Amino acid sequence: MKPLREVTVLITAAGNVFMPGTTACLTKNGERKIRLIGADMNDDKTMLEMVDAYYPVPRGDDPAYIDVLLDICKKEKVEVVLPIMSVELNALAGNRDRFEAIGTKVGVSDIEALNIANDKLKLFDYLSSVEIPCAAYQAVHSMEELKKAVQALGYPEKRVCLKVTNGSGSRGFRILDASQSKFDAFMHQKPTSCFATLDEVIDILSEALYFPEMLVMEYLPGNEYTVDLLADHGKVLYNCCRKSMNMENSIMLDGIVEDNKAVKELCATVTESLGLDGNIGFDIRDREDGTPVIMECNPRITAGIPTFAAAGVNLPYLNVKRMIGEKLPICEQKYGTIVKRRWMEMYTEE
Missing domain, CATH: 3.30.1490.20 (ATP-grasp fold, A domain)
Known part of the structure; x- marks a missing residue:
């Protein structure tokens, strides 16, 4: 089969410790070459092991951040921006038109939805008002x-x-x-x-x-889950759930992909109710009686998303396909896929 055309994607916070797994989702997609541009606060040459080019940028909440990112997108002819950090989401959503004017699409929800989903108090107030279970x-x-x-x-x-x-x-x-x-x-x-x-x-x-x-x-004593899904303005396209087997400092080190319908339906309800768009992550925990409740919503790519690519649903790459207008495939999830996180070193000269 002839490879699909090359696409240039910019990913923010490219120096984060989970970046190797995220970049692998994009570059090892089995269909096309993704030319990957990294942006990060730190000027770190080890990022060149993961991306084709990288640029130091201000903090995501710095007034200069958007202008710097726009300049990079113009120079590199970026088609899709995939944000990683919560702090940058509102600024990106508020400047979506400026990016689209230069031919760049930004993978972020509308600002009205972000104002709720990206603020934990507003999210809990909203969930309570519409009677969706939360802590x-x-x-x-x-x-x-x-x-x-x-x-x-x-x-x-x-x-x-x-x-x-x-x-x-x-x-x-x-x-x-x-x-x-x-x-x-x-x-x-x-x-x-x-x-x-x-x-x-x-x-x-x-x-x-x-x-x-x-x-x-x-404090909820039951099982803990992370859910990552891909949505198109509230319509859930793919919905993936992973149960924790080993947590350390609120980070899931070991987990297993499960078809927990109650957990997935809960996250789909929130996504549809808020009209969230793109890559969305949720943290869920069971009450003592086994009832799942929302703990947190992250309206962006999350650290655990490579697990679901290994299980057959490559959510970051599927979002790129969606954003450039390509038909999305039917994906079969391999339930029972287990992830165990281990460290990986990168080196550069002084």
């Missing part, structure tokens, strides 16, 4: 509100979760557990452990110049 929560804006909220959700007898509303990944996230032994944590947990006591978190927040808006959420 029990309270918003807090001061130390006194924090103390009252954790008590209302059962602390210190129960574990409680704390999350900054505009945090990304595990930034600004802690599991409050009053039973945690500091000696046990010192001896048996890595320094990056997410567990803390309320007093420890209060000490941390006391150093801040202002109190960040945070969510206090119930």
Whole structure:
């Protein structure tokens, strides 16, 4: 079969630790050559092992970020931009017309949907208003509100979760557990452990110049899942679910691809309700009775997405095909596919 035409794709945050798997989804697609351009805050030559060219750029929330990205897209004749970081999504959505004017499509939802999905408090408020299951929560804006909220959700007898509303990944996230032994944590947990006591978190927040808006959420003891799907303005095209087998610092190290219909339907309902578009990720956890509830929505490519490519559904590449107007194939998922994450080194000269 004759290869399809070459496409130039720009991927942001190209220096992230999960980039090798993400780039493999695009470059090892089995159909065509993808000319891959990387953009990142860091000027790191090891990225040239993964991309054809890379450019240092400002932070995603820097006022100059969009102009710099537009210049790169013009120079490299980029057809598709695939964003990785939550902080850049609103700026990209708000400037979609400028990119399309130079022939570049941006893989991001409309700004109205992002304003909800990309803000954890707004997302939970929205889910509650339309009666879609999410973790029990309270918003807090001061130390006194924090103390009252954790008590209302059962602390210190129960574990409680704390999350900054505009945090990304595990930034600004802690599991409050009053039973945690500091000696046990010192001896048996890595320094990056997410567990803390309320007093420890209060000490941390006391150093801040202002109190960040945070969510206090119930701790859910059941199975944890990540769902990645591809949507076309709310219509779900592909829907993939993975159950955690081993978590470390809120990152799934080992997992298995499952056909959990309840979990997948829950994520599809949110996607359709908000009209989300492109690559979308969800974090789901079961309550004690096995009911799945939404923990988080990431309206972008997520770190775990290569797992589903290995299972037969290459979501980043399928999104590229969708965005350039190609017919999408029927994909058979290989349920039971297991992922085990391990490190990979890259080298360059000084």
